[in-house]
Amino acid sequence: MSPAARGRSTPPDEEPELATAEFTSCAGSNCTSRSTVSEPSDAPKTSNSAVQSGRSATSAVNCRATAALASWRDTPSNAAVVLSKDGHCIAAFQLAERLRSGAREAIAELRAAGLGLEILSGDNGTRVGEVASELGLSFSAGARPSDKVAQIKALQQAGHRVLMVGDGLNDAPALAQADVGVAMGTGTDVAMEAGAVTLMRGDPRGVPEAILLARSTMRVIRQNLFWAFIYNVIGIPVAAGVLYPAFGIRLTPTMAAAAMAISSVTVVSNSLRLRRLGGRAVAHSERTAHV
Numbered sequence: 001m002s003p004a005a006r007g008r009s010t011p012p013d014e015e016p017e018l019a020t021a022e023f024t025s026c027a028g029s030n031c032t033s034r035s036t037v038s039e040p041s042d043a044p045k046t047s048n049s050a051v052q053s054g055r056s057a058t059s060a061v062n063c064r065a066t067a068a069l070a071s072w073r074d075t076p077s078n079a080a081v082v083l084s085k086d087g088h089c090i091a092a093f094q095l096a097e098r099l100r101s102g103a104r105e106a107i108a109e110l111r112a113a114g115l116g117l118e119i120l121s122g123d124n125g126t127r128v129g130e131v132a133s134e135l136g137l138s139f140s141a142g143a144r145p146s147d148k149v150a151q152i153k154a155l156q157q158a159g160h161r162v163l164m165v166g167d168g169l170n171d172a173p174a175l176a177q178a179d180v181g182v183a184m185g186t187g188t189d190v191a192m193e194a195g196a197v198t199l200m201r202g203d204p205r206g207v208p209e210a211i212l213l214a215r216s217t218m219r220v221i222r223q224n225l226f227w228a229f230i231y232n233v234i235g236i237p238v239a240a241g242v243l244y245p246a247f248g249i250r251l252t253p254t255m256a257a258a259a260m261a262i263s264s265v266t267v268v269s270n271s272l273r274l275r276r277l278g279g280r281a282v283a284h285s286e287r288t289a290h291v
Contacts, residue, residue: 097127099134102205107135109208115163120148122170148174165207167191182207213277220274224267231263 083091110117118138121128125141132139140151148164152174155162164171164178167187172194175181183195186202199206239256243249251259 097123097131099131100202100204102203103135106204106208107137109205110211113208113211115211116160120151120164120174122148145170145173149177152177163211166195167202182210209277213274216274216277220271224270227266227270228263235259 081093081095082089083093107117118140119128119132119135120140120143122143122145123141128139128141140147143151148171152162152164156179161180162178163180163182164174165182165184166172166175167184169188169190171183172188172190175183175191175194175196180197181195182197182199183192184202184206185192185198185200192198197210199210235251235256237243238249239251241250
């Protein structure tokens, strides 16, 4: 049963049947089939002119476009979607890409962090190129899921550690292949399952925040391990009485307990400095909510 048929109040015994044959699927690209459905001919139909003209769509809508609609056909940087009824166009929509809020700030912060950046997309080369030009990035367009995985593998074999950010179904294999896969919380479930990290917000600025938080966490861990090691290297010999013969210094049980408490307080206090980074993320979230 077709989705259009499900939207109408049709008795179960009169539901139209959808017959599909010659189905062909190309991973990460498109699918084609020959379909027939026993439903009223007045049901509106939608189509994408790029699919009709650039691919073998055997059941394409016979849309007699006006001169104005003809100028709305797919261009390198826009996509046209047509709604028809009885073979006549009743509406047309032109879709264009636009940057997400905070994209430029995110790119600037990632550059400041010393990361090499590139757009890896399966979309039209001209459309991706326009976005890349706005952000000042290099790009690879028309990439299928297998192409994205291959490029990530090539970077890894060259000795690079790769972080992949994505939110779509076609990004899932690349997210799994990357050293660190970051999925956007507003994306598909498959992408979030494949990624090692999932951002709860769809704000691109969450990516540099996550990197900053991860780097700061590792730095604090190293600092805690260093001071704990130095503390024990000095404290254990003193507790064993190494300084007593020469200086008469020895560590009583009370002093040892106090020293251990001070050590724990030092480690915890140093770790609590990470809360400042959490406050920064909350501030960004609040600013986004008020825009």
